[in-house]
Amino acid sequence: MFSSRSKAERTTAQAWDYLSSAMTAAGDTAQELGGHTADAAARFADQAGRIADRAGRRGENLGKRGQKLAGKAQKRGRKLAKKANKRGTALAGVASDKADVAWSRANAAADALAGRKRRPWGLLLGAGLLGGAVGFAAAGAMRAAKEREAETHELEMAGNTVIVTPSYDE
Incomplete structure (x- = not known):
């Protein structure tokens, strides 16, 4: 019942113990989130590309108007794929930034619990x-x-000097 501690x-x-498990969970979650975001963006881009290709093939069989519509669909599919890729990259970057902040905070808490004082190296x-x-x-x-001061002293000395010229009396 009574502990020696x-x-x-x-x-x-x-x-x-709580901090250790939180750090592990934060790292796993950030890694998993980044992977899911990249996978979702890739899947969306692939799907948009397949739809655009299918529309292009169907347009070839439908005549001039069908080709025009297929071209538009292809163009729009590429745009959507590019947008999805850009958005996925941005989301992965945000997730990475949040994971970095969480990791640095967890390390600061771990240092505080361990009794290590962090030096403010940036401030120093x-x-x-x-x-x-x-x-x-x-x-x-x-x-x-x-x-x-040297110039002033030199000017004062130049002003106080007396120039003696020899006289030549004959």
Whole structure:
């Protein structure tokens, strides 16, 4: 009845089990959804192509008007197949993005449960780059100020100099 583990340890173990099963299920679901989406788009594109081909063959037997209608059907079938393929690709991309987000969240939760602290590397890198840029700008400003100071000093010295010319008295 009484366990040697504390309530916090039991809760953590239970949360870990739930998280593990959720991560596995999320991965399986995302993989399955992506496969179904791609399969559905391929089936729809194949079906539209078959219908268009059948209409084209029937149009050859029906004369000029039938050929015209078959051509339109073929064109429309290709359009629908292209649209289905595009839509299937988009849906697969959305499913993949959602799976990536779910996976990263699950990993963050797993790290939190395991007691690992995640480092905000993006924030640290951004702060380092910002500090480097500020330091570079400050160094440039200091160099410009020193150059202006040197020019001012040179001008002052040029203004204070006395030029002595020898006189040639004969």
